[in-house]
Amino acid sequence: KNQVEQSPQSLIILEGKNCTLQCNYTVSPFSNLRWYKQDTGRGPVSLTIMTFSENTKSNGRYTATLDADTKQSSLHITASQLSDSASYICVVTIMNYGGSQGNLIFGKGTKLSVKP
Amino acid sequence: GAGVSQSPSNKVTEKGKDVELRCDPISGHTALYWYRQRLGQGLEFLIYFQGNSAPDKSGLPSDRFSAERTGESVSTLTIQRTQQEDSAVYLCASSFTSGGNTGELFFGEGSRLTVL
Numbered sequence: 001k002n003q004v005e006q007s008p009q010s011l012i013i014l015e016g017k018n019c020t021l022q023c024n025y026t027v028s029p030f031s032n033l034r035w036y037k038q039d040t041g042r043g044p045v046s047l048t049i050m051t052f053s054e055n056t057k058s059n060g061r062y063t064a065t066l067d068a069d070t071k072q073s074s075l076h077i078t079a080s081q082l083s084d085s086a087s088y089i090c091v092v093t094i095m096n097y098g099g100s101q102g103n104l105i106f107g108k109g110t111k112l113s114v115k116p
Numbered sequence: 117g118a119g120v121s122q123s124p125s126n127k128v129t130e131k132g133k134d135v136e137l138r139c140d141p142i143s144g145h146t147a148l149y150w151y152r153q154r155l156g157q158g159l160e161f162l163i164y165f166q167g168n169s170a171p172d173k174s175g176l177p178s179d180r181f182s183a184e185r186t187g188e189s190v191s192t193l194t195i196q197r198t199q200q201e202d203s204a205v206y207l208c209a210s211s212f213t214s215g216g217n218t219g220e221l222f223f224g225e226g227s228r229l230t231v232l
Contacts, residue, residue: 034220043120043207043223044159089159093218100172101161102149102211103218108158 002027004092006107014115017080021110023073023090031095031103035064035075038087038109047075047088080114087111122208122224129198130232137193137227141210147218148191150183151207153226159207165191166213198231205229 004025013019025033032051036044048059050066050073057064061084063076077084090107121140129135141148150162161175165185176182180198185191195202205228209221 031218036221041225043209043225044221045223046220049220091221100164100174102147102164102166102172104149104161104221106159106161111156 002092002094002105004090004105004107006088006090006110008110009108010111010113012113012115013080015080015082018076018078019080019112021075021077021088021112023075023107025071025073025090025092025105027071027092027094027105029095030068030071031093033066033073033093034091035062035073036089036091038089040086044087044089077112080112082114082116085112085114120208120210120222120224122206122227124227125225126228126230128230128232131200132197134194134196135198135229137195137206137208137229139191139193139208139210139224141188141191141208142222144188145210145212145222146188147211147213148185148188149209149211149221150191150193151209152177152204153207154204162193162206195229198229200231203229203231 007022034049035047038044048064061078087109089109092105094103146167148165151159163183164172180196183193205226207226209223211219
């Protein structure tokens with residue numbers, strides 16, 4: 001069954017600290033993986049996309065990694081800021097899935113709270 | 117327009133009434149998605165439109181829910197005889213799909229529905 005599991009479900013850290021969010025998937029065949037950030041009361045916004053051949057990609061203080069062999073991705077946030085408080089959603093795209101659900105499998109998200 | 121536009125942003129209705137939610141996608145985006153997000157929960161797939169193909173309605177929770185999209189333009193999500201459990205934020209997203217590959221999702225800000 002195609003699934004995307006995220007951990008932890010929620011996380012509280014102090015401002016300035018680093019953190020790592022995890023995404024494990026059992027999706028096949030794999031096309032790509034995206035991390036989205038959803039601020040409270042807003043729609044999700046894409047942070048980064050990882051394709052099969054990419055191991056790491058950075059977007060400012062956000063660094064995503066992908067291990068296609070173990071089917072794991074992580075999102076590392078460096079020097080956290082209060083504005084990083086949000087839900088982070090991992091979305092995996094299935095290749096040639098016949099269009100069902102738009103070929104997208106969503107994780108349930110990790111809720112990050114950054115405290116001063 | 118510059119982004120995905122949803123209306124109304126907030127809707128309060130009485131149990132048993134019908135509601136209609138509107139989504140105006142980014143011009144040129146062939147794919148359009150509707151998701152439901154209950155308070156503190158992840159995104160729940162409802163329906164997916166891709167060009168002029170038959171929509172994937174597999175996520176609609178009951179026959180009280182329906183959606184339409186004409187071509188690659190505006191979509192409306194209709195909920196008939198609303199129930200209190202329909203209270204949620206309804207998010208619309210659009211993307212450009214090329215060669216069967218799903219691009220980045222661009223989300224609207226959502227329509228918050230409260231059923232009293």
